[in-house]
Amino acid sequence: MDPILTVRAAAKSYGAVTALRGADLTVARGEVHAVCGDNGAGKSTLIKLVSGVETPTSGEIVVKGRPVRFATPHDALAAGIATIHQDLGLAPRMTIAENIFMGSELTTRRLGLPLLDHRRMKEMARGYLGRLNSRLADMDQPVERLSGGQRQAVAISRALRWDAEIIIMDEPTAALGVRETAQVLDLIRSLRASGVTVILISHDMNDVVRVADTVTILAGGRTARVLRAGEVDGPGLANLIMHAGAEPEPA
Numbered sequence: 113m114d115p116i117l118t119v120r121a122a123a124k125s126y127g128a129v130t131a132l133r134g135a136d137l138t139v140a141r142g143e144v145h146a147v148c149g150d151n152g153a154g155k156s157t158l159i160k161l162v163s164g165v166e167t168p169t170s171g172e173i174v175v176k177g178r179p180v181r182f183a184t185p186h187d188a189l190a191a192g193i194a195t196i197h198q199d200l201g202l203a204p205r206m207t208i209a210e211n212i213f214m215g216s217e218l219t220t221r222r223l224g225l226p227l228l229d230h231r232r233m234k235e236m237a238r239g240y241l242g243r244l245n246s247r248l249a250d251m252d253q254p255v256e257r258l259s260g261g262q263r264q265a266v267a268i269s270r271a272l273r274w275d276a277e278i279i280i281m282d283e284p285t286a287a288l289g290v291r292e293t294a295q296v297l298d299l300i301r302s303l304r305a306s307g308v309t310v311i312l313i314s315h316d317m318n319d320v321v322r323v324a325d326t327v328t329i330l331a332g333g334r335t336a337r338v339l340r341a342g343e344v345d346g347p348g349l350a351n352l353i354m355h356a357g358a359e360p361e362p363a
């Protein structure tokens with residue numbers, strides 16, 4: 113096993129509230145790793161530590177063998193970790209290409225003047241979407257005209273533009289119907305096929321067993337269990353999560 117990311121004994125307190133009290137997470141390179149747990153288990157907090165949104169009270173984060181300390185999301189991005197939040201962070205009125213290159217536009221020079229290189233950005237945008245097997249062809253379409261699944265593809269392409277090796281997806285199917293959910297699961301499989309490591313936060317146990325390789329179950333701010341997704345079905349996983357919180361505290 114070649115871990116690309118290891119979190120050891122991560123703790124996080126907000127004043128008197130302890131959100132994490134010693135969580136561990138070991139993510140193998142190239143896998144889809146689901147993080148599950150009941151409401152309040154600490155999933156979002158753990159992800160905030162790994163994505164540089166919050167700093168741990170104690171504990172260690174190791175990326176590709178190197179201990180890291182992220183002060184900002186930009187630090188995490190520089191280490192190859194991109195997070196796609198539930199709201200996707202896209203600008204609806206802007207085009208697909210503009211969204212993918214938002215904040216990292218390509219320029220060219222014409223008559224000595226810097227200009228946006230729309231042609232190359234569209235070409236590269238098509239390349240990122242192609243890696244995801246997306247059928248989107250017109251990079252000038254505004255994102256507001258796209259379906260939920262297609263918007264996910266644009267958000268993921270934006271992460272690929274940043275050369276992310278680890279993409280964290282927070283509840284990517286929460287707002288989607290059956291068909292779009294299937295599309296998003298296919299996007300996740302395409303990412304894995306292209307060598308990207310995916311960390312998936314999801315409440316949908318059926319999605320998790322369909323796409324994940326490994327599942328970490330959090331309960332009460334701790335890692336309660338780690339299992340291979342093939343070991344359980346959706347109801348079985350839901351049952352494990354329900355009872356994870358009831359297990360006696362480790363000595």
Ligand SMILES: Nc1ncnc2c1ncn2[C@@H]1O[C@H](COP(=O)(O)OP(=O)(O)OP(=O)(O)O)[C@@H](O)[C@H]1O
Nearest residue numbers: 126129130131149150151152153154155156157158
């Ligand atoms: N900024 C904060 N200030 C105070 N308490 C917080 C803060 N963030 C999280 N908590 C608390 O920490 C605990 C873990 O929260 P967290 O959001 O990580 O859980 P979660 O597993 O993501 O839950 P959910 O499934 O509801 O999203 C909860 O009890 C929560 O109320």
Ligand SMILES: [Mg+2]
Nearest residue numbers: 152155156157
């Ligand atoms: Mg949460």
